[in-house]
Amino acid sequence: xxxxxxxxxxxxxxxxxxxxxxxxxxxxxxxxxxxxxxxxxxxxxxxxxxxxxxxxxxxxxxxxxxxxxxxxxxxxxxxxxxxxxxxxxxxxxxxxxxxxxxxxxxxxxxxxxxxxxxxxxxxxxxxxxxxxxxxxxxxxxxxxxxxxxxxxxxxxxxxxxxxxxxxxxxxxxxxxxxxxxxxxxxxxxxxxxxxxxxxxxxxxxxxxxxxxxxxxxxxxxxxxxxxxxxxxxxxxxxxxxxxx
Amino acid sequence: xxxxxxxxxxxxxxxxxxxxxxxxxxxxxxxxxxxxxxxxxxxxxxxxxxxxxxxxxxxxxxxxxxxxxxxxxxxxxxxxxxxxxxxxxxxxxxxxxxxxxxxxxxxxxxxxxxxxxxxxxxxxxxxxxxxxxxxxxxxxxxxxxxxxxxxxxxxxxxxxxxxxxxxxxxxxxxxxxxxxxxxxxxxxxxxxxxxxxxxxxxxxxxxxxxxxxxxxxxxxxxxxxxxxxxxxxxxxxxxxxxxx
DNA sequence: CAGTGGTCTAGACCACATA
DNA sequence: ATGTGGTCTAGACCACTGC
Numbered sequence: 231x232x233x234x235x236x237x238x239x240x241x242x243x244x245x246x247x248x249x250x251x252x253x254x255x256x257x258x259x260x261x262x263x264x265x266x267x268x269x270x271x272x273x274x275x276x277x278x279x280x281x282x283x284x285x286x287x288x289x290x291x292x293x294x295x296x297x298x299x300x301x302x303x304x305x306x307x308x309x310x311x312x313x314x315x316x317x318x319x320x321x322x323x324x325x326x327x328x329x330x331x332x333x334x335x336x337x338x339x340x341x342x343x344x345x346x347x348x349x350x351x352x353x354x355x356x357x358x359x360x361x362x363x364x365x366x367x368x369x370x371x372x373x374x375x376x377x378x379x380x381x382x383x384x385x386x387x388x389x390x391x392x393x394x395x396x397x398x399x400x401x402x403x404x405x406x407x408x409x410x411x412x413x414x415x416x417x418x419x420x421x422x423x424x425x426x427x428x429x430x431x432x433x434x435x436x437x438x439x440x441x442x443x444x445x446x447x448x449x450x451x452x453x454x455x456x457x458x459x460x461x462x463x464x465x466x467x468x469x470x471x472x473x474x
Numbered sequence: 475x476x477x478x479x480x481x482x483x484x485x486x487x488x489x490x491x492x493x494x495x496x497x498x499x500x501x502x503x504x505x506x507x508x509x510x511x512x513x514x515x516x517x518x519x520x521x522x523x524x525x526x527x528x529x530x531x532x533x534x535x536x537x538x539x540x541x542x543x544x545x546x547x548x549x550x551x552x553x554x555x556x557x558x559x560x561x562x563x564x565x566x567x568x569x570x571x572x573x574x575x576x577x578x579x580x581x582x583x584x585x586x587x588x589x590x591x592x593x594x595x596x597x598x599x600x601x602x603x604x605x606x607x608x609x610x611x612x613x614x615x616x617x618x619x620x621x622x623x624x625x626x627x628x629x630x631x632x633x634x635x636x637x638x639x640x641x642x643x644x645x646x647x648x649x650x651x652x653x654x655x656x657x658x659x660x661x662x663x664x665x666x667x668x669x670x671x672x673x674x675x676x677x678x679x680x681x682x683x684x685x686x687x688x689x690x691x692x693x694x695x696x697x698x699x700x701x702x703x704x705x706x707x708x709x710x711x712x713x714x715x716x717x718x
Numbered sequence: 719c720a721g722t723g724g725t726c727t728a729g730a731c732c733a734c735a736t737a
Numbered sequence: 738a739t740g741t742g743g744t745c746t747a748g749a750c751c752a753c754t755g756c
Contacts, residue, residue, distance in 0.1 A: 242745080244671055267722060278746045283724085288681060291668045299723050300754035311665070318718035418716045421555070422666035422684035422709030424535045427488055437532060440666035440684035440709070465666030465684070472662045472716060474562035486726080511741060522727045527743085543742050544735035 242277050246285035249275075251294060254305055261307035265295060268303070291438035293466045311469045312370055318415040322368055322378065323399040331370045337396050338365040338377075338432070342384065352447055353383055353455045360384040364394065367432055374433045376463035386456055404456065413448035413456055420444045420470055425462070433464055440465035486521050490529035495538060498549055505551035509539060512547070535682035537710045555713045556614055562659040566612055566622065567643040575614045581640050582609040582621075582676070586628065596691055597627055597699045604628040608638065611676055618677045620707035630700055648700065657692035657700055664688045664714055673706055684709035 253259045265271070268286065272279040286303060289295045296306050314325065326333035341363050350357045364380045380400050382390065386408070393403050404410045423443045425435055441462045448457040497503045509515070512530065516523040530547060533539045540550050558569060570577035585607050594601040608624045624644050626634065630652070637647050648654045667687045669679055685706045692701040 248671070269722085278748095280747085281745065284744090286723090291682075297723060298754085299752070300721080302722060302754095313663070316716065415718055417718060418714075419557070420664050420686065420714040420716075421712065422686040422707075424682070424684055427492070438535075438668070438682065440668055442664070442666040442686075463666075468665065470662075470664040472560065472664075474659055474661060513741085522729095524728090525726065528725090530742090541742060542735085543733070544740080546735095546741060 242275070242281050243284040243288060246271065246275055246277070246282060247288045250285070250289055254294060259305050261305050263305045264301075265303040265305065287438060290436065291440075293439075309466055312375060312467055313469050313471050314463075316415075316418060316470055316472045319412055321399070321401050322376075323401065326370070332372065334369045334372075335397055335399065336367045336369070337394055337398060338367050340364045340391060340394055345381075345383075349381060349458060352458050353381070355383050355455075362387060362390045364390075364400065370467075373467070374464070375467055376461050377429050377432055378462075379460040381458040381460075382456060386453075400457065404450070410450045410453065410456065413450050416447045416449050416455075418444055418446040422465065423462075429462055433462070435464060435466075442468055442470065444470070486519070486525050487528045487532060490515065490519055490521070490526060491532045494529070494533060498538060503549050505549050507549045508545075509547040509549065531682060534680065535684075537683075553710055556619060556711055557713050557715050558707075560659075560662060560714055560716045563656055565643070565645045566620075567645065570614070576616065578613045578616075579641055579643065580611045580613070581638055581642060582611050584608040584635060584638055589625075589627075593625060593702060596702055597625070599627050599699075606631060606634045608634075608644065614711075617711070618708070619711055620705050621673050621676055622706075623704040625702040625704075626700060630697075644701065648694070654694045654697065654700065657694050660691045660693050660699075662688055662690040666709065667706075669706070677706070677708055679708055679710075686712055686714065688714070 250265065259265070266274070268279050268282045271282045271285075275282070286295065286297070290297065293306050293309060295303050297303050312331070323333075323335060343361050343363050344358045345353065345355055345361050347357055349361065350359065353361075360383070362380075362382045362384055364382070366378045366380075367374055368376045368378060382400075384390070387404070390403070393407050401413060404413060421443050423441050425433065425437060425439060425441050427437075429441075430437060442465055444459075444461040444463070446459045446461075447455055448459060450456045494509065503509070510518070512523050512526045515526045515529075519526070530539065530541070534541065537550050537553060539547050541547050556575070567577075567579060587605050587607050588602045589597065589599055589605050591601055593605065594603065597605075604627070606624075606626045606628055608626070610622045610624075611618055612620045612622060626644070628634070631648070634647070637651050645657060648657060665687050667685050669677065669681065669683065669685050671681075673685075674681060686709055688705040688707070690703045690705075691699055692703060694700045
């Protein structure tokens with residue numbers, strides 16, 4: 231079962247994980263095949279089930295396997311990642327108009343808050359000014375993909391809440407209701423982070439799936455900054471693409 | 475110690491983690507302050523030390539605390555992240571010429587391999603053609619930041635190994651030795667992943683620190699694709715910045 | 719009902735740091 | 738020598754699945 235001359239890993243977890251990865255890479259197991267149960271693996275490797283569990287957690291975080299409670303562990307399929315082109319004048323809703331994926335955007339909540347230092351700097355407003363904060367859940371193919379938070383100065387969109395519907399698009403509202411030009415992205419930052427507890431449930435991920443966090447600012451031409459936009463996208467389903 | 479009327483978290487780990495986050499956010503603990511030991515926290519919360527450990531793992535992955543073996547747990551400072559501007563004609567070495575950071579690039583290994591399907595498609599060569607694969611470790615302020623892998627068709631850089639030194643720059647070699655124009659980035663993809671076991675030691679991170687994985691292609695003007703470039707950057711220290 | 723993954727307790731040994 | 742975090746064993750209970 232195990233290599234007879236395996237290197238002293240001194241970390242049973244990685245040893246077990248490597249063994250499973252080897253099985254998958256050598257095509258001895260295909261996508262959605264069921265792995266031996268945790269108890270079975272513990273017996274075979276002569277370790278405690280807790281050690282097996284840590285190895286499985288490692289593999290889940292790296293998207294090699296997935297678990298179904300009561301059923302078992304399964305080999306994860308090669309992920310079909312959503313490639314998201316980062317273009318400076320286009321948003322989620324517009325991207326997916328040209329994609330063959332079933333796409334859905336759901337309004338989660340909105341609130342009126344006061345701008346703190348960092349936010350007021352980026353939006354070029356005074357600290358303490360009122361800001362609409364609107365949170366969306368974006369899903370593709372019925373599976374959640376990203377949590378997005380728009381922050382827009384109230385003075386630019388008075389009475390915004392009157393136009394927020396369950397499946398509204400901010401860009402659409404800015405154009406149709408407030409008659410702004412199409413906002414343009416001035417910058418994006420992207421970083422890898424671990425999910426916040428509150429987003430784990432929304433995005434249906436466990437705590438070990440990495441997220442791509444993006445912060446951007448959108449301006450209306452000849453008007454100025456209109457939107458501070460934060461995206462937490464599932465790392466296993468989302469890939470940013472920048473063309474030059 | 476604990477909230478008297480705390481919500482039933484049904485997950486002691488998150489409850490403990492939230493408590494520590496609260497301490498930090500309310501400024502009751504400052505950066506580099508020492509937390510109570512794991513045994514102490516276990517006593518206070520009336521849970522087993524294993525549960526405390528899982529809570530601490532959660533906080534470490536999110537960069538709220540760090541551990542020192544034999545010493546204790548400490549509040550992590552607000553991370554000074556390296557902001558890396560994604561511009562289409564500039565590489566690591568050139569970026570850091572204009573930064574006040576102490577920067578170092580170290581050649582880890584090189585090898586000559588055959589191109590597989592995906593790689594040959596991107597570099598627009600035949601499958602099986604020989605490719606130089608060169609691996610670097612980039613460090614900033616004495617701390618490792620990213621592992622970078624360059625893949626360059628052998629026919630474009632014959633005898634490359636003769637010019638590889640411990641602190642060489644690929645762009646510099648392409649220009650000075652092979653007299654190419656400065657390569658230009660045609661595209662970049664960025665995604666969040668968990669670290670590979672082999673990169674964990676190099677980058678001095680544990681398995682729960684997310685990585686920003688970037689793949690890009692560089693072309694020499696009027697010549698064509700020259701380099702396939704993969705970067706695994708520490709999520710806690712690296713942020714991508716795109717200006718429009 | 720038995721088997722599965724998810725969470726937790728209890729206790730052990732190690733390597734490392736500090737006094 | 739004591740205390741720390743890091744790893745592991747042994748065993749428990751739960752919620753869920755499928756027979």
